Amino acid sequence: MRTRTNDLILQTITTVVAFIIILFSLSLFFAGHYNPGGGFVGGLMTSGAIVLLLLAYDIKTVASILPIDYKILIAVGLLFAVGTGAGALIFNVPFLTHAYDYFYLPLLGKTSLHTAVLFDTGVYLVVIGVTMTIIQTIGESE
Amino acid sequence: MTLLHWAIISPFLMAIIIPLLYKLFRKIHTGWFVLILPVILFTYFFQFISITSGGNTIKETVQWMPSFDINFTAYVDGLGLLFALLITGIGSLVVLYSIYYLNKDKEQLHNFYVYLLMFMGAMLGVVLSDNLIVLYMFWEFTSISSFLLIGYWYHRERSRYGAQKSMLMTVFGGLSMLGGFLLLYVMGGSFSIREIVGMAGELSTDPLFIPALILVLLGAFTKSAQFPFHIWLPDAMEAPTPVSAYLHSATMVKAGLYLVARMSPVFADQGLWLWLVGGFGILTLFWGSFNAVKQTDLKGILAFSTVSQLGLIMSLLGVGAAALHYDHINDNIFLVATLAAVFHLINHATFKGSLFMVVGIVDHETGTRDIRKLGGLMSFMPITFTIAIIGAFSMAGLPPFNGFLSKEMFFTGMVNIMEADLFNLQTWGLLFPILAWVGSVFTFLYSMIIVFKTFTGKHQPEKLEKKPHEAPIGMLISPIILASLVVIFGFFPNILSHSVIEPAVAAITPSLAKEVEVHISFWHGVGPELFMTLGVFLFGILLYVLLPKWKHIYTWIPEKLTLNSFYDRGIIAAERGSSRFTKGYMTGYIRSYLVYIFSFFIAILLFTMWYKGAFAINTEYVAPIGIYEIALALILVISSVTTLFAKSRLTSIIALGAAGYTVSLFFVLFRAPDLALTQLVIETVSVALFLLCFYHLPPLSRHEERMSFKLGNALISIGVGVVVTLVAISSYSTKLFDSISKYYIENVYDEAGGKNMVNVILVDFRGFDTLFEICVLAIAALGIFSMIKLRLTRRKEG
Numbered sequence: 001m002r003t004r005t006n007d008l009i010l011q012t013i014t015t016v017v018a019f020i021i022i023l024f025s026l027s028l029f030f031a032g033h034y035n036p037g038g039g040f041v042g043g044l045m046t047s048g049a050i051v052l053l054l055l056a057y058d059i060k061t062v063a064s065i066l067p068i069d070y071k072i073l074i075a076v077g078l079l080f081a082v083g084t085g086a087g088a089l090i091f092n093v094p095f096l097t098h099a100y101d102y103f104y105l106p107l108l109g110k111t112s113l114h115t116a117v118l119f120d121t122g123v124y125l126v127v128i129g130v131t132m133t134i135i136q137t138i139g140e141s142e
Numbered sequence: 143m144t145l146l147h148w149a150i151i152s153p154f155l156m157a158i159i160i161p162l163l164y165k166l167f168r169k170i171h172t173g174w175f176v177l178i179l180p181v182i183l184f185t186y187f188f189q190f191i192s193i194t195s196g197g198n199t200i201k202e203t204v205q206w207m208p209s210f211d212i213n214f215t216a217y218v219d220g221l222g223l224l225f226a227l228l229i230t231g232i233g234s235l236v237v238l239y240s241i242y243y244l245n246k247d248k249e250q251l252h253n254f255y256v257y258l259l260m261f262m263g264a265m266l267g268v269v270l271s272d273n274l275i276v277l278y279m280f281w282e283f284t285s286i287s288s289f290l291l292i293g294y295w296y297h298r299e300r301s302r303y304g305a306q307k308s309m310l311m312t313v314f315g316g317l318s319m320l321g322g323f324l325l326l327y328v329m330g331g332s333f334s335i336r337e338i339v340g341m342a343g344e345l346s347t348d349p350l351f352i353p354a355l356i357l358v359l360l361g362a363f364t365k366s367a368q369f370p371f372h373i374w375l376p377d378a379m380e381a382p383t384p385v386s387a388y389l390h391s392a393t394m395v396k397a398g399l400y401l402v403a404r405m406s407p408v409f410a411d412q413g414l415w416l417w418l419v420g421g422f423g424i425l426t427l428f429w430g431s432f433n434a435v436k437q438t439d440l441k442g443i444l445a446f447s448t449v450s451q452l453g454l455i456m457s458l459l460g461v462g463a464a465a466l467h468y469d470h471i472n473d474n475i476f477l478v479a480t481l482a483a484v485f486h487l488i489n490h491a492t493f494k495g496s497l498f499m500v501v502g503i504v505d506h507e508t509g510t511r512d513i514r515k516l517g518g519l520m521s522f523m524p525i526t527f528t529i530a531i532i533g534a535f536s537m538a539g540l541p542p543f544n545g546f547l548s549k550e551m552f553f554t555g556m557v558n559i560m561e562a563d564l565f566n567l568q569t570w571g572l573l574f575p576i577l578a579w580v581g582s583v584f585t586f587l588y589s590m591i592i593v594f595k596t597f598t599g600k601h602q603p604e605k606l607e608k609k610p611h612e613a614p615i616g617m618l619i620s621p622i623i624l625a626s627l628v629v630i631f632g633f634f635p636n637i638l639s640h641s642v643i644e645p646a647v648a649a650i651t652p653s654l655a656k657e658v659e660v661h662i663s664f665w666h667g668v669g670p671e672l673f674m675t676l677g678v679f680l681f682g683i684l685l686y687v688l689l690p691k692w693k694h695i696y697t698w699i700p701e702k703l704t705l706n707s708f709y710d711r712g713i714i715a716a717e718r719g720s721s722r723f724t725k726g727y728m729t730g731y732i733r734s735y736l737v738y739i740f741s742f743f744i745a746i747l748l749f750t751m752w753y754k755g756a757f758a759i760n761t762e763y764v765a766p767i768g769i770y771e772i773a774l775a776l777i778l779v780i781s782s783v784t785t786l787f788a789k790s791r792l793t794s795i796i797a798l799g800a801a802g803y804t805v806s807l808f809f810v811l812f813r814a815p816d817l818a819l820t821q822l823v824i825e826t827v828s829v830a831l832f833l834l835c836f837y838h839l840p841p842l843s844r845h846e847e848r849m850s851f852k853l854g855n856a857l858i859s860i861g862v863g864v865v866v867t868l869v870a871i872s873s874y875s876t877k878l879f880d881s882i883s884k885y886y887i888e889n890v891y892d893e894a895g896g897k898n899m900v901n902v903i904l905v906d907f908r909g910f911d912t913l914f915e916i917c918v919l920a921i922a923a924l925g926i927f928s929m930i931k932l933r934l935t936r937r938k939e940g
Contacts, residue, residue, distance in 0.1 A: 028819075033896035036815035038904065044823040071927065074920045081913050096909045100895035114895055116905045119912075123905070126916040130923040131827065138834060141930045 007056060014056035021049035029124055030117075039120035043127025050132060059139055070132040077125030084119040144202045146216045149186055150270055153179060153263030157256045164252035172251040173241035176259065180237060183266075184230035187223060194220045194645040201272065201336070210275075211333050217272035220645020224484065225269035225393075225400055227642070228491050232392045233262050235620035239499055240384035242616040243506065254294060254382070261287035265393050269400055274323040274333045281319065281361070284394050285312040291389060292381045304377035307709070311364050311374045319361025319401070325354035326408075339407045339652060346411045355409045358401065359418055366398025366452050369426040373705050376437075376445040383502030386441060391448050391494035399452065399487065402459050403650045410463035420460025420559075424577045426453025431584035435591065435689075436696040440501045440511040443588055444494070447537065450585060451490045454578075458483035458552060461559045461574065465651055477651065479555030484646045486548035488638065489536065489631060493545060496624035497533040497592070500526055503613040503621070504596060508606045513591065518601030523612045525622070527597045532625040536632070538589035538682070539582060539675065544631035546675075552578065553671035579674050586682030587689075594686075737858060744861040747869060757868060760875035770811055778804045791836055799829040816900045 022045075029042030053062050085096040100114035156179050164172045193200060199219040206214045218226075237258070244251060264287055267280030285308075293305030327333055329348045330341045338345070345351055362368075367375040378390050389395070402419055409415040430450025437443045462480030503526050504519065505511045520527045532543060539549030556578040560571040603609070631638060685692070727734070751757050781804065784797035802825030809818035886899055886907065896902040904912050 032898060032901045032905075034898055036819060036898060036900075038816065038898070038901040040904075041816065041819045041823065044820070044827075048823065071924065074923060078916065078920060081916060085909070085913065096913070098894065098906050098909075112895055116894070116896070116902070116909075119905045119909055120901075123912060123916055126920055130919040133923040134831075134926050137927045137930050138831075 011056045014052055018049045018052055021052065022046055025049065029120070032120055033112075033114060033116065039123030040127055043124040044131065046124075047128045047131040047135075050128075051135060054135070054139065059136065068132075070129040070136065073125050073129035074133065075129075077122045077127075077129055079122070080125060081119050081122030084115055084122065087115070143204055144216070145186075146200065146202050146218070146270075147204055147214060149183055150216060150266045151263060152183065153259040153266070157259040157263070160255050160259065161252040164255075168246075171241050171246045172255055173237055173244070176255045177234060177237045177241070179259070180230045180233040180262065184227065184234055187226045187230055190218055190223050190226075191641050194218065194223050195641045197645070197648065206276070211327075212275045213273055214276055215272040215334065216270050217336065218270060219649045220642070220647070221400070221403055221484075221649035222269045224488070224642055224646045225396070226266060228396070228488070229262060229265045229269070229393050232388060232491055232495050232624075235495065235623060236384045236388040236392075239387070239502070239617060239620040240382070242614055243384055243502055244382065254291075257287050257290040257294070258385070258388070261291065261389065261394070265397065268397050272335050274326065274335060274338075277335075278316070278320050278323060281365075281397065282313070282316050284397060285309065285316055285365075288312070288378075288389050288394055291385045292378045294382055294385065295380070298380065300377070301380040304374070304380040308374040308378050310713075311371055315361040315364025315371065318357045318364075322354045322357030322359075322361065325350045325357065329354070335404060342408045342411065345408070352412070352414065355412060355415060356418075358405055358409070359415075362398035362401040362405075363422060364398070365401070366395050366456065367426075367449050368398070368422050368453060368456060369429050369449075370705050372426060372430060372449040373709055375449055376442055379439070379441040379445050383441070383498060383505065386444070387495050387498030387502070390445065391498055392491040395448060395452055396455075396487065396491070399455050399459065399483075402456065403483070403646075406459065406463055406650050407466065407652050410466040416460050416463045418460070419463065420457045420574065423453045423455070423457030423460050424556075424574055424581070426450065427457060427581040428453075428577045428584075431581045431588065434588040435584055436693070437588075438513055440504065440513060440516075440592065440596065441498075443513075443592055444497055444501060447585070447588055448494060450581060451486075451494065451537070454552060454581070455483050455486050455490065457574070457578070458486065458555055459650075461555050462650070464559060475558040475561065476555070477647070478551055478558065480647050480650050481643065482548055482551035482555050484643050484650070485544075485551065485635070485638075488642070489544040489548050489628070492624050492627045492631065493533040493536040493543075496529055496621040496628065497537070499617075499621040499624070500530045500533065503617055506617070507608065507611060507613055509608045510606060513595040515602060515606065516596045517599035518597070520597040522601075523597075525618055526613060527593075529618075529621045529625045530593050530597060532628050533621075534589040534593045536628045538586040539678065542632050543628050544635065545628075546632065547635050549582065550671050550675065553582075553674045554669075557670050557674075575674070579677065582674075582678045583681045583685065586678050587685050590682065590686050591689075737854065740858050740862055744858070744865050747865045751868065751872070756872055758872050758875040763874065763877060771808075774804055774807055774811065778808075795829060795832045795836060798832070799825060802829070814900075816898070 025042045025045030025048070028037035028045055029039060030037075032038030032042070050062065050066065053065065057065075084098075088095060088097040088099075091097075091099075096119075098114065098116045098119070100112055100116070102110055102112050105111050156176070160172060160176065163175050167175075190200070199217065201218075202216045204214040204216075206212055237255075240254070240258075244254065261284060264280045264283030268277055268284060271277040271280060289305050289309040292308055293301050295301045323333070326338055326345075329345050329350050330338045332338060332341075364371040375390055375395065379386055381390070406415075427450050430446045430448075430453055434443050434446035434450060437446060458479045462476060462483055465476035465480060501511060503523070504516065507523065508516065508519070510516065536543035536545035539545045553575070556575040559574050727738070729735075778801055781797045781800040785794045785801065788794040788797060802821065806818050806821035806825060809815075809821055886903060890896055890899045890902050894902045894906045896906070
């Protein structure tokens with residue numbers, strides 16, 4: 001077992017940087033429909049932030065900060081994606097038909113709301129779940 | 143379902159309840175229950191004689207698979223009825239015989255009778271079906287039940303060997319026959335034999351006609367043990383003797399004859415048919431009788447004699463096909479051959495059945511079938527001796543038995559064929575009577591051997607296991623009936639001629655059907671056949687007396703050159719060859735399989751490109767190349783080469799990462815920001831995973847050595863690269879139509895409410911793919927999780 005050195009600088013910077021990365025990943029995710037980005041890259045970026053946390057702290061600490069079972073995250077993500085597709089069936093249109101419209105919301109002004117975002121959320125969650133499951137499993141194995 | 147259909151499938155139904163009866167009534171021999179059925183069936187079929195002898199036929203159809211033109215059509219005409227009577231008649235006698243032959247306490251009788259009934263039903267189905275596919279179904283049933291019966295004593299190695307041999311051969315023939323039937327269907331559009339016979343004239347010009355003919359004949363020849371497929375029959379003698387008497391003399395082996403007779407109206411137009419059927423038949427006659435003489439086992443002699451007699455009937459059927467080339471009956475001298483075939487078919491069933499039963503009795507009462515140990519049994523078993531004399535003399539063609547009449551007609555048919563002005567028969571036709579005569583001499587010889595080596599001469603009690611005595615009366619009933627038939631048919635041949643033979647001949651030669659009139663006369667007058675018969679007797683007696691002096695000629699053919707040895711070595715060679723072949727290319731190394739895959743890939747693509755003339759270069763669509771592209775391409779090439787030739791694995795991994803990042807730069811350059819982003823992150827993750835794997839390599843195999851150079855690998859990889867490049871260039875140079883991307887560009891905002899076209903395609907236009915791609919990712923993650931966490935072997939060890 002490696003003796004733990006004092007990673008104060010790394011840990012401090014990580015606290016700040018991780019938030020910036022997460023914000024950036026969210027921005028990528030939400031921008032997806034109009035600008036480069038989307039669920040896939042956004043998900044990878046979010047898990048990148050978590051990996052940074054893993055590097056700065058150890059697996060146990062991160063698990064207590066983010067008490068998430070990533071395998072469940074995969075399932076939830078798949079459910080989102082399938083659910084969005086199946087939702088179209090209620091309105092008597094083919095599977096995975098999306099709908100969108102523009103709304104005037106308080107604060108945000110003219111906003112387009114799109115069911116494709118729900119689908120993309122599914123992609124986002126699955127990507128986070130997959131990357132984190134792989135990295136955590138390999139990291140924990142001896 | 144009419145009564146006729148029930149009659150055909152009744153043996154199968156009976157077979158279902160036999161095991162039950164066997165368990166319930168252990169005190170009574172199961173054969174008694176079985177015996178009822180063939181007797182009833184025989185009486186039932188006997189009634190049809192009045193219908194068929196008037197020239198009428200019965201046709202009843204039960205729909206089975208009408209959409210495929212496959213229906214269970216029962217068709218009774220003279221030929222089918224003759225066989226049905228043989229099957230049920232001899233079937234009854236064999237069942238009666240087997241009741242005394244098989245011990246009810248020692249043998250597994252339920253198996254025996256189930257197989258036997260299956261066989262009986264299958265045989266009835268073969269001869270009474272009008273539909274080719276149904277015929278084929280029953281045909282394979284006979285093969286299977288025969289296989290089961292030959293292997294009845296399955297603990298004996300010879301039985302299993304014989305069963306396997308007969309199975310391989312008859313199924314090979316059966317499948318060929320199925321091919322022939324399908325070809326007939328392709329040509330005529332019907333599976334009905336009646337309809338195909340009606341179309342015979344049109345079919346004969348079809349290019350598929352000759353293949354169909356040969357395939358159907360293969361089926362008939364293997365089933366009827368014709369040269370060179372006869373070798374399964376002597377080995378089938380490992381079956382219980384009632385089975386040999388029933389299947390391998392009277393019924394199953396005649397299925398092939400039935401098929402030839404049935405198909406004669408279709409195929410007989412062809413000279414090939416006459417030459418194949420007649421030629422192979424006469425060759426089989428000669429070869430079978432020649433080989434029968436050297437056998438020392440009584441059943442072996444009878445097996446070869448069956449082969450030879452089947453050849454005789456086959457050659458008669460072939461020669462009789464010449465009759466179909468003449469429209470009217472006047473002076474149709476070839477018809478006598480068909481007539482002789484049908485007559486001898488009946489005669490052979492009677493005398494061969496009785497001879498097998500005699501051999502079974504001898505075996506049963508003395509414990510051996512070896513003629514070198516037997517001798518002088520005449521005084522111990524006079525009745526058996528009498529039956530044997532009648533059977534064997536009839537087989538040899540001696541008067542006054544029925545074999546004499548059919549042998550005379552056989553010679554007449556063979557002599558007549560020389561007069562046909564068809565298919566070179568005038569020049570080569572001489573072969574038929576010569577081979578027929580020589581074969582008959584040997585037939586005479588082995589018939590004498592059977593009788594006199596067994597029953598006369600010196601009694602050798604010290605070589606026998608039991609003290610010989612006459613068989614029980616129950617065992618003698620069946621051979622006595624058969625032997626009496628031999629005598630009755632010999633003295634009064636015409637009781638059969640109008641009722642049975644005429645309709646059968648009419649069925650084989652439908653164009654002459656109305657005019658056929660049969661009269662078998664005892665005395666032909668002085669003709670060539672009389673002299674041939676006399677010659678057979680003289681030479682036969684001479685050869686029998688001198689037998690010890692010339693018997694050594696059989697050793698002239700070394701063991702290695704016999705057909706059996708060819709078969710055995712063929713089987714071994716096929717097994718070893720295929721095993722060696724499989725071992726040869728299934729090396730177990732992934733490298734070999736990749737070599738196969740890639741070589742095939744190269745070969746097929748290069749061939750296609752060359753064959754189709756697909757290679758093209760067209761610079762019209764090529765975009766201008768900038769300095770950035772060149773620079774990036776150079777980096778890519780350098781990193782690829784480094785990956786290949788790096789000394790350490792670490793360098794390779796890093797170089798691979800460099801290549802990945804360069805690709806991502808390419809994406810930037812070619813304006814694919816989404817791809818660039820994703821590529822960047824994914825490359826990072828995968829390089830990290832590579833490093834992880836590298837770190838965990840076991841220390842032993844961690845030698846830092848260069849990849850060894852293999853010329854084959856280099857050639858194949860260069861080939862793949864070149865081929866893929868050629869394909870890419872060619873496909874880029876030939877744009878057949880515009881891209882469909884215009885639609886996406888126009889509709890991305892109006893229809894889907896987005897501006898990032900890549901993402902809109904991914905989640906909206908073609909979101910279905912994305913759905914399953916994330917499934918792939920999920921499966922990969924769960925797979926890794928379970929591979930690492932689930933370690934059953936380690937837990938077991940711990």
